[in-house]
Amino acid sequence: MDLISPFVQELTVFVLAVFVGYYVVWKVTPALHSPLMSVTNAISSVIIVGAILAAGSAQDTMTQLFGFAAVTMAAVNIFGGFVVTRRMLEMFNKKK
């Protein structure tokens, strides 16, 4: 039998993840839709993984600079997104 191409395996993962996302997100209570948005914003910056590879393993300065710029922007998002989400959730859970 032929080997399954990596693309097909990736596609499998992708499609299943879309379904997981679909079911998980429909369960999110509407009151928390803003935190949902800021937290998904933070985790979509997981693209930092690619940025780190560019900044840390490239030989060429230009590639490193692209990597550095991407690491910085993604880090703004990750820290900013998590911090603002934390702030919001604390408001919802305030003790009176």
Added chain:
Amino acid sequence: MSANLSAISYLVSSVCFILALQGLSSAKTSQRGLTLGILGMALAVLTTIGSPIVTDYGWILSGLILGGVIGTAIAKKIQMTALPQLVAAFHSLVGLAAVCVAAAALYEPRAFSIGEVGHLAAGSLIEMGLGVAIGAITFTGSIVAFAKLQGLVSGNPLIFKGQHPLNAALGIGLILMIAFFAGSESHSLFWLMTFVSLGLGFLLILPIGGADMPVVISMLNSYSGWAAAGIGFTFGNSLLIITGALVGSSGAILSYIMCKGMNRSIINIILGGFGGDQAAAAQRGAEQRAFKAGSAEDAGFIMKNAKSVIIVPGYGMAVAQAQHALREMSDILKKEGVKVRYAIHPVAGRMPGHMNVLLAEANVPYEDVLELDEINRDFAVTDVAFVIGANDVTNPAAKTDSTSPIFGMPILDVEKAKTVLFVKRSMSPGYAGVDNELFYKDNTLMLFGDAKKMCEEIIKALEE
């Protein structure tokens, strides 16, 4: 770290992210979920830094520190009313980061172990092309959304002749370019694609009016996810693919919910042109009709003697920064034995769930805030509906007048309450440019004035 070990850590990160989203199903579990999300991200970053091909740490650390400091500082300072702008600005960064990563991968694919320059697989190039296109559209689109929300450019839709054919042509051109790029791996074509996508991002969001911003932000949220997934395909990295898919579907669901809240189709919104001067100008010459206006004292008296009050806040309330005064008012009413609750329309505010955050910030208890489906039946058995800063979402024409531009939009049935108190600056129509039948009902009392001042005056009247 061996390849298998990193793949396993990435899997653990993915699971953490899924659990973070799942935690948001209730306020109680949400903070634990967030902590898991942060752990997942930390694990992903450390795993990547620890991989054997990473040899230079200077750039990485300086980027992390610089970005971390900026991000934390902004997030700590931001006002909750400005949350939509902040999220739009953050989306634009994800988009630009995706473009940078794709460019780095094109110039030095070895750094990502995906091949050599000039010999990249066509499949990788298609994925790279898609990632960079979506990333660039997200970048400029979010900048426009940010500028509109921040008031830097007018919220009016910007429409010119031939706009839709132009967008369509650019879109088709982009697809062709990705196809040629896959065959040629041409670096100049890569940059041409990037520039066309940047332009397309501007053109797509400019025609969309301010009232539709909740949909736009959700849509851009979704795009930023798909961009991450596209880059994930290029590197064959399952963490990026999974996370991108999660974020992409989350944004898509939120867009759908927002569209339903306004009874608009997504196509209709993307084509744009709604919610500006045009719509207002199209309004039929409204004849002067009789309505009743009241004072803060009247409102205080009516609410004090009511058994139950439902407050319907809209974005106008947030603009006037009236949420704290409003909460104080309801606290006094509660002490008087009045049952006070809040009814939130899905599109109250400028992004999904925005109104809930604003009320939570003003210490309104979570249990008092109810969604449209939960509370709509209760208006019929409520003494007072107190509408503040909202208009179109209460307009009965959405149910009765099939010629109305908002016909079919789900509304809060405030007209069923015994008395309706309507806080408003003037008799001007709302975003959709339609007159509200509610103003002229016998049981409606108009309270003219700034939302915050009105609440403060009512508090004074109640305390006397």
